[in-house]
Amino acid sequence: xxxxxxxxxxxxxxxxxxxxxxxxxxxxxxxxxxxxxGSLTAVLIxxxxxxxxxxxxKLIALFDRSLPGGISAK
Numbered sequence: 642x643x644x645x646x647x648x649x650x651x652x653x654x655x656x657x658x659x660x661x662x663x664x665x666x667x668x669x670x671x672x673x674x675x676x677x678x679g680s681l682t683a684v685l686i687x688x689x690x691x692x693x694x695x696x697x698x699k700l701i702a703l704f705d706r707s708l709p710g711g712i713s714a715k
Contacts, residue, residue, distance in 0.1 A: 649709045 658680070665671045691697050 647709075650704075653708065 662673070662676045662680075665676060666673050691700065
């Protein structure tokens, strides 16, 4: 994925992860390990499926236009 996105997109993704995960951990609804394993499971199942279909080209074009640090921004 580094081929398509730079460090700034990683920063945005980490901020989104923290914003959604932090409240769940703080109120005691989940342990951090629950969120990490659940997220990893979703990524390991979803990413190969998306990357092996034509949907990946459409998503890459969409993200390249909308996220900071895309290929067209370089």
